[in-house]
Amino acid sequence: MKVSSSNFKSNARQALDDKQLQSALNHVRNNFISKRSKARLDLPEFDALRDNARAIKDHTLEHLDFYLEHYERKVVESGGKVHWAADAVEARGIIMDICRKTNAKTVTKGKSMISEEISLNEFLAANSIIPVETDLGEYIIQLRGENPSHIIAPAVHLNIDQVRDEFRKAHTHLSPNRPMNEPETLLGEAREILRGKFLTAELGITGANFLVAETGSSLIVTNEGNGDLTQILPRVHVVLASIDKIVPTLEDLAQITRVLARSATGQEITVYSTLSTGPRRKEDEDGPEEYHVVLLDNGRSSMLGTEFSEMLRCIRCGACMNHCPVYQAVGGHAYGWVYPGPMGAVLTPSLIGVDKAGHLPNASTFCGRCEAVCPMRIPLPKMMRSWREREFEQHLVPPAHRKNLALWAWLAKHRRLYRLTTGLAARILAIRGGLSKRINKLPMAEGWTKHRILPAPEGATFMKLYRRRLRKGR
Amino acid sequence: MSKIDKKGPSSKVALFVTCLVDLFRPTVGFASIKLLEDAGCQVHVPVRQTCCGQPAWNSGSRKDTRDIAKQVITIFEKYEYVVAPSGSCAGMLKVHYQELFRDIPEWDSRAERFASKVFELTSFLTEVLGVTNVKAKLNSRVTYHDSCAGLRELNISDQPRKLLKSVDGLSLHEMNDSEACCGFGGTFAVKYSEISNFIVTEKTENIERTEPDLLLAGDLGCLLNIAGKLKYQGSKIEVRHVAEVLANMCEGKPIAGRD
Structure with missing residues (x-):
């Protein structure tokens, strides 16, 4: 994915001016917060579970090498294969290799942020393999050529009109006059199309919410069941996950999933929680013939032992x-x-x-x-x-900010000059505020006064008034 | 929050004025002194104090922050208690200083000892001094904004409300999302002014919907931001620091004046 984080300010300005986006974001502002809050109140031990979840992950991260190797052994025992990828290039190479050996032309995909991290769709398409996103939100944004705007609700930036337009454009084999008013109708239409893809794909790629060292299993939690079809129907299943997804045991997994859905969507549990362990066994009625896990590091191991290592506890609830x-x-x-x-x-x-x-x-x-x-x-x-x-x-802060900060810090350490400066500033700003007590424009503070007035100081500083009061003996 | 031993009157309290109160709103400082004295404290205002160092801390300058923090600890640690009319500054002194000195011998223990003395004003009044009533009167329909640092670092939420309910004539009406940020965030308000503007606009809409005469909060940063936006929008709602009301010191003009 192209990185535009350095344009955050202009990206943000555009987003604030985008009326459609702003109306779509109301869903985040209203629904997610109240649902999580209710889910938390409904479970008295919620906060205690959070402490347990944290302890489980802290322990795992302290022994990450041990649990990863244990996990690999278990995957191999169950007939699967683990591929270690240091970075995005390696991960893509491994997946391409598996695709070639499978002779895959169409690849179905469950929702995976790691796939976004390694820009997998663009890569597959450039190699003449058709990636098909099967999560409804991911399917919609794939049609639109967009990236997810939220880690669990990838199309949360869109409203139903945009989805309708996109479906009309993409699903040209259907009548343009078909009724498309209800969300259920749109869902049914996407489901119909995706069913066909599930059956034709030679290879399915899913992410993983957790990897379980004890059993060599991966867990995906979804509300649509698309992940299950992605990992069961094709001949080959590839799990694409980062190394921080590991937990020691199924019991640990059960503990952490109790806080996951509640924090994410406010559900007690997602509609589907699906474990997959290795390829199809003799006694299984379905399942893939091959089971691969691509384990991506991509900079995570270098976070261990730094001030950022706690970030590796993240379970991507949003x-x-x-x-x-x-x-x-x-x-x-x-x-x-x-x-x-x-x-x-x-x-x-x-x-x-x-x-x-x-x-x-x-x-x-x-x-x-x-x-x-x-x-x-x-x-x-x-x-x-x-x-x-x-x-x-690293001197990545703009020099002007740095200079202002240095000047302020110096003053804060030199009390007399600090008093002189604040006394002067209070007086000047108070005069500028006049009777209305408001400053409408101030050089150097346009960022503030463009959107608000600056309330003027009362006049003299507290310190000055306090000294005066002391002298008068109160 | 840890349990606090209830101390009797005449506790020696140092007032940490805060730089914003010093510069913009001395009334809040005097109101704090009055509230503490009325509750039986001996109040001292160390004259060498300047700022808590938060601008440097949030800008990533650890060295400047440490220098300033050492200065604050040295000036204030001899007092029994240190009280600030701000959840943000009290949080800096009580929570962040400990983080700042965690790996520096001698200073880590000094910062820890110091932290145990530091309180936000309304929390000190209610939880340490056991104040339940204030002698104040204000006929006003009031709404209260929870400032982020006070709320989430120091659990300041019920304390100011309890005291406000004892003000004669005052009625408290909760706004929607009173716990949502006002968008101030120190230099954030200037560096990311458009986003800050969006956030404060949500806040003022929630305030307006409550139809109060007066908006109160416990932190001057938030108050300057919210008052600045309300007056920019031509609102008649007045804005004050909660200490002004509790100390019955509302004769002067409100923040950003009166229409």
Whole structure:
């Protein structure tokens, strides 16, 4: 995927001006938050489960090598194969190899953010293999040539009219006058088309919500059942997952999934939770003949042991972005790469470099709501601040900001000059505010006064008035 | 939040004024002093104080932040309590200083000890001093905005509301999403002004729908932002810091004046 994170500001401006996007984002602003809140209240032990989930992942990350190797052994025992990919190029190469050996022409796909991370669809298409997204949201944005704008609701930036238009354009074998008013009708139409693809595809690629070391299984959670058809019907099933998806046991998996759906959609559990372990066994009625797992690192192992390692606890529920005032304002595309919102603001600089994604950790008010709702209790604001520190150390901060900050910090350390400056500033601004107590325009602060007035100070500083009061003996 | 031993009156309290109160709204400082003195405290205002260092901390300059934090700790650690009329600054002193010095021997323990003395004003009044009533009167329909740092770092939510309910004549009406950010975020408001504008507009819409006479909050950053937007939109709603109301000090003009 092309990276446009460095254009965050102009992306954001466009998003704010986009009336259609703004109306679509109301879904995030209204539904996700109230549903999670209700799900949490309905489960008294929710917060205790979060603590357990965090402990499970912390333990796993401390022994990541052990659990990954154990997982590989179990996959092999069940007749599958694990392929280790250090980066996107290796992962694509491995998948291409498997496609060639399978003689695959059509590849069905379950929803996978790792697939976005390695730009798999573009790559497959360039190699004359047709990738077919089977998650409804992913299917819609694939038709539109777009990327997901949310990690669990990839088409949340669209409304029904746009979907209808897209289907009319794409499904030309159907009557242009067919009724398409109800969401169910559109869903039925997509299902009809996808059924055919499920049956023709030679290879199916799914992501994984979790990989279980104990059994060598992968778990996908979906609400559409498309993932099941993707991994059961084709001759070859490829699981594409990153190394941080591993959990030790099925019991651990059960614990973490209890907080996953509740945090994501407010469901107690998703409609489908499907484990797959190796290829079809003799006694199985269905399933793939071959089972491959492509395990992607892509920079994650280098996060271990740094101030960003806790990010690897993330289970991709999307609660942080749903509750983020910045995400709610601009949507996911403005973030300019695969992962938007607070989790993206931390993860994106780790994966593609802070030089390219420096805006993201800065575009936060530090309101802390992301951390407050994160089921894995990831300290997202703290890590965004760590990125800001790295940027400051590496001189990636604009020189003017740096200079202003240095001047202010110097003053804050020199009390007398600080008093002189603040006293003067209070007086000048108060005069400028006049009787109305409002400043409509202020040089150097256009960012503020373009959208608001600046309330004028009362007059003298507190310190000055307080000293005066002390002198008068109160 | 940890349990706090209830201390009797005449506790020695140092007021951390905060740089925004010092510069923009001295009334909040005097209101804080009055509230603390009325509750029986001896209030000191160390004259060497400047700022808590948050602008440097949030801009990624750890060295400047440490220098300023050391200065604050050195000035304030001798007092029994340190109280600030701001959840944001109190959070900086109480929560972030500990993080800042975690790997520096001597300072890590000093920061930890210091943290145990620091309180946001309404939390100190209710939880440490056990204040349940204030002697104040204001005939006004009021709504209260929860500032993010106070709410999520220090659990400030019920404390100001409890005290406000004891104000004679005041009626408190909750707005929608009172816990949502106002979009201030320090330099965020200037660096990402369009996004900040979107967020504060949502906030002022929620405030307007509640039809209050007066908006209150416990943090001057949020208040300057919200008042600035309300007045830009021509709203008649007045804006004050919660301490002004609790201390019965509403004679002066509200933040951004009055229409």
